Amino acid sequence: MLSGAFRERLFEAWIEIRENLGRSSLQAIGVILGVASVLGGFSISDSQRRRADERWMKLGGMDRLMVQQATAVKDGTPTALQNANLGLRNEDALEGGGLDTKSLDGVSQQKRVRARVRSAYADQDRGVTGIDGDYLPLNGYGVEKGRAFSAEELSEGRAVALLGAEAAATFFPTGDPVGQSIRVGDVPVTVVGIFGEKIFRWRDNQGNQFAWRNRVICLPASLVARRMNGDKWQRVDTVSFRIRDLSVMEKFSEGLGSLLRGNHRQQEDFRMDDIAKRVRKRQSQGDVYNIIFMLSGILSLIGGGMVNVNIQMATLKDRVREVGVKMAIGASGREIFKGFMTEALLVTGLGSAVGLLGGVLFSKFITSFLEIPLFMKPASFAWAFFLATAFGFVFALYPAWKASRLSPMEALRYE
Amino acid sequence: MQNIIETRGLEKTFGSNGTAVHALRGIDLTVARGEFVALVGPSGSGKSTLMAIIGCLDSPTGGTYALDGVSVEGLSGTALARTRNEKIGFVFQSYNLLPKASIVRNVELPLLYAGLGRKERRRRALELLEQVGIPEKANVLPAVLSGGQKQRVAIARALANTPALLLADEPTGALDSQTGEEVLGLFKELHRQGNTVVLVTHDPHIAALAERKVELRDGLVVTPEQQAA
Numbered sequence: 001m002l003s004g005a006f007r008e009r010l011f012e013a014w015i016e017i018r019e020n021l022g023r024s025s026l027q028a029i030g031v032i033l034g035v036a037s038v039l040g041g042f043s044i045s046d047s048q049r050r051r052a053d054e055r056w057m058k059l060g061g062m063d064r065l066m067v068q069q070a071t072a073v074k075d076g077t078p079t080a081l082q083n084a085n086l087g088l089r090n091e092d093a094l095e096g097g098g099l100d101t102k103s104l105d106g107v108s109q110q111k112r113v114r115a116r117v118r119s120a121y122a123d124q125d126r127g128v129t130g131i132d133g134d135y136l137p138l139n140g141y142g143v144e145k146g147r148a149f150s151a152e153e154l155s156e157g158r159a160v161a162l163l164g165a166e167a168a169a170t171f172f173p174t175g176d177p178v179g180q181s182i183r184v185g186d187v188p189v190t191v192v193g194i195f196g197e198k199i200f201r202w203r204d205n206q207g208n209q210f211a212w213r214n215r216v217i218c219l220p221a222s223l224v225a226r227r228m229n230g231d232k233w234q235r236v237d238t239v240s241f242r243i244r245d246l247s248v249m250e251k252f253s254e255g256l257g258s259l260l261r262g263n264h265r266q267q268e269d270f271r272m273d274d275i276a277k278r279v280r281k282r283q284s285q286g287d288v289y290n291i292i293f294m295l296s297g298i299l300s301l302i303g304g305g306m307v308n309v310n311i312q313m314a315t316l317k318d319r320v321r322e323v324g325v326k327m328a329i330g331a332s333g334r335e336i337f338k339g340f341m342t343e344a345l346l347v348t349g350l351g352s353a354v355g356l357l358g359g360v361l362f363s364k365f366i367t368s369f370l371e372i373p374l375f376m377k378p379a380s381f382a383w384a385f386f387l388a389t390a391f392g393f394v395f396a397l398y399p400a401w402k403a404s405r406l407s408p409m410e411a412l413r414y415e
Numbered sequence: 416m417q418n419i420i421e422t423r424g425l426e427k428t429f430g431s432n433g434t435a436v437h438a439l440r441g442i443d444l445t446v447a448r449g450e451f452v453a454l455v456g457p458s459g460s461g462k463s464t465l466m467a468i469i470g471c472l473d474s475p476t477g478g479t480y481a482l483d484g485v486s487v488e489g490l491s492g493t494a495l496a497r498t499r500n501e502k503i504g505f506v507f508q509s510y511n512l513l514p515k516a517s518i519v520r521n522v523e524l525p526l527l528y529a530g531l532g533r534k535e536r537r538r539r540a541l542e543l544l545e546q547v548g549i550p551e552k553a554n555v556l557p558a559v560l561s562g563g564q565k566q567r568v569a570i571a572r573a574l575a576n577t578p579a580l581l582l583a584d585e586p587t588g589a590l591d592s593q594t595g596e597e598v599l600g601l602f603k604e605l606h607r608q609g610n611t612v613v614l615v616t617h618d619p620h621i622a623a624l625a626e627r628k629v630e631l632r633d634g635l636v637v638t639p640e641q642q643a644a
Binding site for chain 2: 004005007008012015016019321322324325326327328329330331332333334335407408409412
């Protein structure tokens with residue numbers, strides 16, 4: 001509950017603001033601009049980040065560690081050891097999967113090949129992906145029509161296929177592709193399912209960034225290895241691991257690194273890509289933008305604060321007598337100080353409210369211009385308000401202190 | 416009878432060394448409880464300076480001053496503010512009402528500083544406005560009142576905390592003679608009720624209404640012998 005004295009001060013401050021609307025508005029402008037700038041900046045940067053996160057989620061989540069082939073030989077002739085190395089293999093995926101079964105939520109391998117793909121309607125040269133393990137959930141694919149591969153089909157390398165939406169439309173422009181047959185290279189395979197269409201646009205007017213994901217043709221990896229692009233070492237192109245608990249990721253990736261180096265005769269012929277780490281790095285880059293926005297907000301709050309001090313000092317001249325009267329009837333210097341502070345903080349509070357509204361409108365305008373959805377965090381509102389209040393408080397101190405130090409006698413005689 | 420005001424050798428000097436102005440040069444003044452004293456003297460005699468010191472608005476540079484039995488030298492700013500709030504009621508020539516606050520809020524202000532609750536403040540303020548004869552003006556702003564009404568509000572405000580001393584500085588200086596008479600009548604009535612009143616004036620007619628007249632000249636109290644001379 002507000003104490004009586006505080007309520008009175010608040011009421012008096014409100015009257016003062018209301019009676020001097022022009023002056024109070026001028027005082028509030030700096031606060032409004034500062035708050036709008038902090039909130040707007042934070043929100044635009046948050047919206048952009050949120051959009052990027054959405055993209056990662058649609059790609060199958062950020063909690064993945066991907067291992068890909070890389071060349072160990074940068075310059076010169078490969079050594080015998082490098083030549084003898086086998087590259088990323090199926091056993092890497094299997095042994096990696098056994099590293100930490102408790103935290104691991106999925107493992108998948110990919111083996112890619114380019115092949116001539118034919119149906120009754122089309123004949124194209126396409127990239128084909130041999131998949132295994134938990135490829136579909138790890139990469140955010142969902143089967144819209146038909147079914148996914150069974151464990152048996154995957155392990156035995158049966159002649160079955162899953163098509164992306166675009167691939168399905170290209171090879172089967174009419175009728176239901178499920179149950180139909182296509183030829184991949186020389187191998188006839190039966191389409192068992194169609195993926196749902198994947199769409200992602202940074203901005204509404206941009207093209208679909210996930211168009212390539214609709215072009216996929218997936219076969220069991222063992223089929224690809226056995227009939228199209230296999231070798232006796234069971235090499236694969238990509239291995240992915242999903243770790244739900246991101247705190248374990250770092251440890252897992254270290255363990256996996258040493259395991260793979262062991263398997264690869266201490267050759268760094270693989271590249272590990274910790275997506276969460278990449279996202280964290282990007283987030284810390286985003287923090288830099290936030291700091292820049294905060295600084296620009298702080299600068300306008302400082303500018304506004306200085307204007308405020310000047311206005312308050314000029315106003316104090318008009319109010320010296322009022323201060324004298326209050327002191328004569330018993331107001332202490334502290335009471336006068338509190339009165340001036342309350343007024344300055346009320347101006348700051350009202351200015352902040354308008355600034356927050358301005359920040360929302362500003363963010364809405366910018367995000368609609370960028371054509372990304374607006375995302376605002378309560379913390380951004382809290383930061384903007386906190387900064388404005390802190391600066392409002394600091395800049396109000398001097399005029400309030402000056403007023404509180406007036407001599408009652410001189411203040412009463414002031415003309 | 417206990418003295419409300421007791422000064423001994425009160426001095427006040429403005430400036431220093433070569434430019435020093437000695438406004439008070441050693442004032443011995445005693446005002447007993449319930450007295451009505453008029454402080455008179457020409458311009459520059461030190462009346463206003465003495466009033467400021469008696470009212471704890473300013474501090475003397477020499478001598479001693481006890482208000483209601485309590486020595487005020489060396490009191491902190493906050494303690495002086497509390498003393499002004501509890502023991503002194505000021506009435507100024509130019510009323511000094513807060514223009515943006517309603518009449519009742521003006522009267523409530525000393526009660527607020529004294530820490531009274533809202534309801535109690537309002538009750539007391541309305542009672543005081545009733546006492547000075549303008550209860551119907553409680554919710555208007557000072558600007559709409561006549562000079563006499565404003566001075567009544569100022570008197571009500573001065574009486575808010577039932578002070579030990581009512582200090583009035585030329586309270587009728589800005590009023591026409593008839594309104595001035597009415598306001599003086601109010602002071603007489605307050606005195607009759609037992610209030611101690613010190614009234615600063617340069618008007619001998621007003622001073623004649625007081626029980627006792629203290630005349631100041633060149634920063635000193637003029638003795639009866641000097642007056643006779």
